Amino acid sequence: MSETLILTARWGKPNSAALETYRQDGGYQALDKALGMDPAAIVEEVKKSNLRGRGGAGFATGLKWTFLPKDVRPRYLTINADESEPGTFKDRYIIEHDPHQLIEGIAITCWALDIHLCYVYIRGEFPRQARILEEAIEEARAAGVIGKRLLGKKDFDLDVHVHRGAGAYICGEESALLESLEGKKGYPRLKPPFPAVVGLWGKPTIINNVETIANVPWIVANGGEAFAALGSGKTGGTRLFGVSGHVNRPGVYEKPAAYNLKRLIMEDCGGIPGGRKVKAVIPGGSSSPVLRGDEIDISLEVDAVKAAGSMSGSGGVIVFDDSTCMVRALARIAKFYAEESCGQCTPCREGTSWMEGIVEKIEHGHGTAADVDKLEQLAGNIGGNTICALGDAAAMPVQSFVKKFRDEFLRHTVERRCPFGETGWGLDQTSRPALVGAVRY
Amino acid sequence: MTNPAPVGAVEELPRDKVERFGRELDAVVKRYPPDRKAAAMLPALRIGQEIFGYCSPAVQKLAAERLGVSPARAEEVATFYVMFHTRPLGRHLVEICTNVSCCLTGGERIFEHLKAKLGVENGGTTPDGRITLREVECLGSCGTAPAMLLDEREMIERIDVRKVDEIVGGLK
Ligand SMILES: Cc1cc2nc3c(=O)[nH]c(=O)nc-3n(C[C@H](O)[C@H](O)[C@H](O)COP(=O)(O)O)c2cc1C
Ligand code: SF4
Ligand code: FES
Numbered sequence: 069m070s071e072t073l074i075l076t077a078r079w080g081k082p083n084s085a086a087l088e089t090y091r092q093d094g095g096y097q098a099l100d101k102a103l104g105m106d107p108a109a110i111v112e113e114v115k116k117s118n119l120r121g122r123g124g125a126g127f128a129t130g131l132k133w134t135f136l137p138k139d140v141r142p143r144y145l146t147i148n149a150d151e152s153e154p155g156t157f158k159d160r161y162i163i164e165h166d167p168h169q170l171i172e173g174i175a176i177t178c179w180a181l182d183i184h185l186c187y188v189y190i191r192g193e194f195p196r197q198a199r200i201l202e203e204a205i206e207e208a209r210a211a212g213v214i215g216k217r218l219l220g221k222k223d224f225d226l227d228v229h230v231h232r233g234a235g236a237y238i239c240g241e242e243s244a245l246l247e248s249l250e251g252k253k254g255y256p257r258l259k260p261p262f263p264a265v266v267g268l269w270g271k272p273t274i275i276n277n278v279e280t281i282a283n284v285p286w287i288v289a290n291g292g293e294a295f296a297a298l299g300s301g302k303t304g305g306t307r308l309f310g311v312s313g314h315v316n317r318p319g320v321y322e323k324p325a326a327y328n329l330k331r332l333i334m335e336d337c338g339g340i341p342g343g344r345k346v347k348a349v350i351p352g353g354s355s356s357p358v359l360r361g362d363e364i365d366i367s368l369e370v371d372a373v374k375a376a377g378s379m380s381g382s383g384g385v386i387v388f389d390d391s392t393c394m395v396r397a398l399a400r401i402a403k404f405y406a407e408e409s410c411g412q413c414t415p416c417r418e419g420t421s422w423m424e425g426i427v428e429k430i431e432h433g434h435g436t437a438a439d440v441d442k443l444e445q446l447a448g449n450i451g452g453n454t455i456c457a458l459g460d461a462a463a464m465p466v467q468s469f470v471k472k473f474r475d476e477f478l479r480h481t482v483e484r485r486c487p488f489g490e491t492g493w494g495l496d497q498t499s500r501p502a503l504v505g506a507v508r509y
Numbered sequence: 510m511t512n513p514a515p516v517g518a519v520e521e522l523p524r525d526k527v528e529r530f531g532r533e534l535d536a537v538v539k540r541y542p543p544d545r546k547a548a549a550m551l552p553a554l555r556i557g558q559e560i561f562g563y564c565s566p567a568v569q570k571l572a573a574e575r576l577g578v579s580p581a582r583a584e585e586v587a588t589f590y591v592m593f594h595t596r597p598l599g600r601h602l603v604e605i606c607t608n609v610s611c612c613l614t615g616g617e618r619i620f621e622h623l624k625a626k627l628g629v630e631n632g633g634t635t636p637d638g639r640i641t642l643r644e645v646e647c648l649g650s651c652g653t654a655p656a657m658l659l660d661e662r663e664m665i666e667r668i669d670v671r672k673v674d675e676i677v678g679g680l681k
Binding site: 320 | 540541542545547548549550551552554555576578582585586589590591592593607608609610612613614615617618645646647648649650651652653654655658661662663664667668669
C-alpha cells in the first residue's frame with residue numbers, strides 16, 4: 069500500500085510550525101496554483117475528492133459549499149477547532165505541528181468561495197494552541213501570504229482571526245458556535261435556515277472542521293480524483309484516528325479513510341495491555357454508539373461504520389478492555405451530556421439528567437430491571453425532538469450500551485452492587501506513551 | 510447604570526486596572542468588523558477576569574459598557590461558560606479531567622486522591638485560599654490521558670498521583 073500522508077507528514081519535525089519549514093516543504097504552492105484557477109473549478113475538485121466533514125457529521129464538503137446563495141455578500145468562513153467531543157484529540161495536533169497547512173487551506177477555501185474574513189473558533193482550554201495559531205497567522209500576514217493581497221500578488225484581501233471559546237461543549241455545534249462568536253451564550257439555533265444561508269451576523273457562513281480544511285491544499289495540488297482514490301466509497305482521503313483508553317500505544321494515526329478498526333487497535337496500537345481482550349469500542353467520539361469487541365472487524369469508512377450500527381464521527385476511538393464496567397462508563401458519559409445540555413429544549417434538558425440519575429442508580433446497586441427498560445425508553449424519547457443534535461448524541465450511547473451489555477446492567481440490579489467494585493475502570497489504569505504523528509501504513 | 514448594584518459598581522474597580530483593561534480590549538476588538546464590537550464579549554470577559562481576578566458584576570458591567578451591550582447580556586455570557594468565574598477562586602485552579610479516556614487511565618483515582626489530600630469537594634477551595642480543585646470534562650488530551658489543566662493556562666498530560674502531588678505541592 070502507498071504511504072501517502074496528507075496531514076501528518078511534517079508532525080514532529082524541527083520547527084514544523086514555522087512558515088519557513090512549511091515553504092521548504094512546498095507549502096503555499098497549492099495556494100499559488102489555486103490563484104491561477106477559476107474558483108468554481110476548485111469547488112469542483114473538492115466535490116470530486118469525496119472530502120467529507122471530519123467534525124462528526126461526515127457531510128460532503130464540496131456539496132456544503134454549493135449551498136451558499138449566489139448573490140449575498142459578505143460571506144464568512146468559520147473553522148471549528150472546538151474539539152470537545154470526548155475521545156477526540158486530533159485538530160489540536162494539526163494546529164500545534166502544522167498550522168500553516170490549515171492557514172493555506174483557509175486561504176484556498178476563501179478564494180474559491182469569495183470570502184474575505186475567517187474566524188477560527190478554538191476551545192478555551194487550548195491556550196497554547198491558540199497562541200501557536202495566532203503566531204502562524206501573524207507570520208503569514210507579515211510575509212504577505214494573507215492580508216491585503218493573497219501571496220502578495222492576487223488582488224484579493226483575506227483576514228483570519230482566532231476566537232477563543234470559554235468552556236462549553238455545545239459551542240462545537242455549528243449554530244451555537246456562531247452565537248458564541250457573536251459574543252453570546254452558546255444556544256443552538258433552529259434550523260433551517262442553515263448557516264450556509266443565514267450564519268454569522270445573519271450572513272452566509274461556511275463552517276468546517278480543522279481537519280477538513282487542512283486537506284484542501286493537497287486536493288488542489290494533487291487533484292480531487294487522487295484524494296478520492298485514497299479512500300473508498302463516498303469517503304475520500306486519509307483520516308486522523310485518535311485512539312485512547314486501554315491500548316498499548318494510544319495516539320493519533322493517519323490512515324486511509326477505510327482502514328480496518330480491528331487492525332488499527334490490535335496492530336497499530338499494539339493491542340491491549342496485559343494481553344486482555346477488547347470488550348467494547350466507541351469508534352467515533354462519545355456520541356457514537358458503542359460496538360462490542362466481536363463487532364470491530366469493520367472498515368472505518370463513514371458509510372461502513374453506519375452500516376455496522378454506529379458512526380465514525382470525529383474519529384475518536386475509545387477502547388475498553390474486558391475488565392471494565394460498562395455501566396460505570398455509561399454513567400460517566402451520561403453525566404457529560406447532562407452537564408453540557410444547554411437547557412433550551414425540555415426533552416434534552418430533563419431527559420439527559422434523568423438518564424444520568426438512572427444509570428448512576430444502577431451502577432450503585434440501587435436499580436431494578438424496570439430501570440433498565442426505563443432508560444431505553446427515555447433515550448428513545450429524546451432523539452429527534454430537539455433543536456440540535458446533542459439530544460441524539462446523548463441518547464445514542466445509552467441505547468447502544470443497554471442493548472449490547474444488557475446482561476451487565478441486569479447483573480448490577482441482581483447483585484445490588486457493581487460487580488467490578490474498585491476496578492470498574494479496568495484492572496490496569498496506567499497511562500502509556502502516546503504515539504502522536506505520522507504512522508506508516 | 511439605572512439600578513444601584515448590590516455589589517461591584519464599575520467605579521469601585523481600580524483606575525489603573527480599568528485603563529489596562531481598555532488597552533487590551535481595544536487590541537482585540539479590532540478583530541471584528543467595526544459594527545460588530547459585541548462579538549468581543551468572550552475576550553472582554555477573559556481579559557477582565559485576568560486583570561481583576563474574577564468576573565465580578567462590576568467586570569461584567571465594564572465589559573458590557575465598552576462593547577455597547579446591556580449588562581444582562583454580559584451576565585448571561587459570564588454564567589454560561591465554565592471558564593468564567595463569577596466568584597473569586599483560590600490562587601490556583603487545578604482541573605482534573607474525569608471523562609472516559611482519562612478514567613480508563615486513572616483520572617478518577619487522581620481526582621479522588623486530590624480531594625482527600627486537599628480536604629475539599631469538587632469546586633472547593635482550600636482554607637488557605639491556595640487551591641481550587643475542580644473536575645472537568647474532556648480536555649482533548651485523551652491520547653495522553655489522564656490530563657489536567659493548571660490555571661486555565663497549562664495543559665499537563667499523562668499525569669499520575671505522584672506527578673500531581675509534585676505539581677500541587679509546588680503551588681504557592
Ligand atoms: C453537540 C455537538 C458538538 C459538536 N462538536 C464539534 C466539535 O467540537 N468540532 C467540530 O468540528 N464539529 C463539532 N460538531 C459538528 C458541527 O456541528 C459541524 O457539523 C462541523 O463543524 C462541520 O464541519 P465539517 O463538515 O467539516 O465536519 C458538533 C456537533 C454537535 C451536535
Ligand atoms: S438539544 Fe439539548 S443542547 Fe441542543 S439546543 Fe436542545 S437543550 Fe440545547
Ligand atoms: S477524556 Fe480526559 S482529555 Fe479526553
